[in-house]
Amino acid sequence: MDANHLINTLFPQGAEIDFDGEFFTGTGQVGDKIVAVLGTQGGVYIGVELAHRMAGIVLDTVRNHPGRPILLLVDTKGQRPSRRDELLGINGYMAHLAKCLDLARRQGHRTIGLVWSQAVSGGFLASSLLADECYALPDAEVRVMNLPAMSRVTKIPLERLEALSLDNPVFAPGVENYRRMGAIRDFWQGDLAACLATALDSPTGPDRRRAHGLEREGRLMAYKVAERVRHDPV
Amino acid sequence: METLVFDYRDGKPVPASNRPPALVGVVGSGNLEVLVEAHDLSGAARVEVVTAATGFRPIWQAVLDDFFNRHAPSNILISINDVGATPAVVSLRLDQAMEAFKAGGAA
Amino acid sequence: MSSYYEASARERLLGLLDEGSFQEILPPSARISSPHLRQLDTPAAFDDGIIVGKGLLDGKPVLAAAQEGGFMGGAVGEVHGAKLTGLLERALDEKPAAVLLLVESGGVRLHEANAGLIAVSEIMRAILAVRAAGIPVFVLDGGQFGCFGGMGIASRLCDAVVMSEEGRLGLSGPEVIETTMGVEEFDSRDRALVWRTLGGKHRYLLGEAAGIVPDAIAAFRDAAIGLLRQAQAPDLSLAAMQAEHRRLANRLERFGQCRDAIDIWRSLGIEEPAGLPLLEIPEFVARTQDRRA
Incomplete structure (x- = not known):
């Protein structure tokens, strides 16, 4: 699916989106709500300029359209691995984007992420993973590192990793693994416009991903350990 | 990976059984962490080793025998996570851990 | 003077806080370690490479965490991340004067990459929640492995970062860039290049780090006390x-x-x-006064 097709499917009532290369932004209509849309296509690397630009859109939305929901459609293969980006402090730019999304949340903007193509590492961390909820298309890809690269870095044989990944969601790429571990709230299939409308109407609250990971048996320790550290007497 | 367990009897009691646990070392390449805890083992002592290097049981036995000859603690549980430390490093960490334990906490 | 760079996470934490004040939560004897490493033939650590707890700094109550770079490069796995998130959320209940993060991390632990990535995003959300509740979060970065990946982003969500020249702060580490983009993009063995790109002096001049100190635990302690005394309510406004x-x-x-x-x-x-x-820190600070970005 390309971005144009995705937007037409999500917003049958209409959307006004400006494309600028791999970056796009605009609004879409869902029932009587206007939704701010912010996204990338082509599996772009997120570097300092793009992170800054995305943060700017979030800030404009908070300033000019209080309460307007924000839909993130970020297609990224991760942060741009370059010396120039590091020289300029790319982690600070990513953090800025994350802070702006958090500001929007605290100001009452519903924030929703949809992984529709791919989401990798730092690009995912600073965008959709900071939303109230992150959803995914079932054929999208989420990963930190593919298994051959992981095998090279960890010196663990590839066959071993492949065998373990069949029933263990903890390290192998895959959107279902992220659903089981609680980071992906649900898959959107069939009528995507209805999925979006339902998500916009669903109640929001504190970070529930650890609890979902436990319920779905994909992440058994995180919830209990965090609860103990929070509440154990010392 | 291999898990090895060693038991020692006839040690001397370490004064005060409610000492806090002591930990020294780090689980990094060529290094190990040693956790020493008071534990009612009816006068015995136990060492549990999880090591990344397999097939070194006799060497662990020798290093631990030497350690118990010197310290002979009883009612004590020593737990080790090892990433291929040399016998000299193991011996040093054991001594440091015992010293920290007797001093009452982390090194 | 005791080097911060050479010290273990435990030594740093004990040296940083008021003497005898630190109380650890889920200490090594609780044996809350990673359930994922063993199946990959990798030894676990009893504290999963992070020490969390409460103590006093300058007589004021603080919560503090220290990552151990010697264990898997301080990388964040499921348990490691949950300990840090839990500590941050504890701050929402206890309202300490500040939360101190003694970071040292290569980012997400590949052996449990998915759990680690999600954990970092939970840490990020928790940091922002703590700050939104009016509690400052301070980062100290001077360890051998620096602070990269998701922890590099998380650090910049905090109120202030204090570094030594030896500490490094970034997103993709030099080795990662060299492996993905080639040695001509970033030669990770060129130590001078690595440190002037990612080290404390450049981060300080760029405004990414609020303070720079010599490599000594006592110097980090003094800087943390300074931050605490000047602390203002975090400003997360538009x-x-x-x-x-x-x-x-x-x-x-x-x-x-x-x-x-x-x-x-x-x-x-x-x-x-x-x-x-080449400059010692006091001379460096004097030379660059009023010149920071």
């Missing part, structure tokens, strides 16, 4: 974000064409910029 947005835009405009840290330092109007890496 106006504050807009100000940050302009600062970051300005950085791109001024330095976007620079090839090297030395070019940036020259643009800042610093005399003899190539000599900065």
Whole structure:
């Protein structure tokens, strides 16, 4: 699916989106709500300029359209691995984007992420993973590192990793693994416009991903350990 | 990976059984962490080793025998996570851990 | 003077806080370690490479965490991350004077990459929740492995970062960039290049780090006390974000064409910029006074 097709499917009532290369932004209509849309296509690397630009859109939305929901459609293969980006402090730019999304949340903007193509590492961390909820298309890809690269870095044989990944969601790429571990709230299939409308109407609250990971048996320790550290007497 | 367990009897009691646990070392390449805890083992002592290097049981036995000859603690549980430390490093960490334990906490 | 760089996480934490005040939560004897490493033939650590607890700094109650770079490069796995998130959320209940993060991390632990990535995002959310509740979060970065990946982002969500020159702060580490983009993009064995690009001095001049100290536990302690005494309620307002947005835009405009840290330092109007890496910290601070971006 390309971005144009995705937007037409999500917003049958209409959307006004400006494309600028791999970056796009605009609004879409869902029932009587206007939704701010912010996204990338082509599996772009997120570097300092793009992170800054995305943060700017979030800030404009908070300033000019209080309460307007924000839909993130970020297609990224991760942060741009370059010396120039590091020289300029790319982690600070990513953090800025994350802070702006958090500001929007605290100001009452519903924030929703949809992984529709791919989401990798730092690009995912600073965008959709900071939303109230992150959803995914079932054929999208989420990963930190593919298994051959992981095998090279960890010196663990590839066959071993492949065998373990069949029933263990903890390290192998895959959107279902992220659903089981609680980071992906649900898959959107069939009528995507209805999925979006339902998500916009669903109640929001504190970070529930650890609890979902436990319920779905994909992440058994995180919830209990965090609860103990929070509440154990010392 | 291999898990090895060693038991020692006839040690001397370490004064005060409610000492806090002591930990020294780090689980990094060529290094190990040693956790020493008071534990009612009816006068015995136990060492549990999880090591990344397999097939070194006799060497662990020798290093631990030497350690118990010197310290002979009883009612004590020593737990080790090892990433291929040399016998000299193991011996040093054991001594440091015992010293920290007797001093009452982390090194 | 006891080196912060050479010390273990435990030594740093005990040396940083008021003597005898630290109380650990889920200590090694609780044996809450990673359930994922063993199946990959990798030894676990009893504390999963992070120490969390409460103590006093300058007589004030604080919560504190220290990552151990010697264990898997301080990388974040499921348990490690949950300990940090739990500690941050504890701050929402206890309302300490501050939360101190003694970071040292290569980012996400590949052996449990998915759990680690999600954990970092939970840490990020928790940091922002703590700050929104009016509690400052301070980062200390001076360990051997630096602070990269998701922890590099998380650090910049906090109120202030204090570094030594030896500490490094970034997103993709030099080895990662060299492996993905080639040695001509970033030669990770060129130590001088690595440190002037990612080290404390450049981060301080760029405004990414609020303070720079010599490599000594006592110096980090003094800096942390200084931050605590001057601490103001965290400002996460729209106006504050807009100000940050302009600062970051300005950085791109001024330095976007620079090839090297030395070019940036020259643009800042610093005399003899190539000599900065050789200066001791007090002299460095004096030389660069009023020249930071």
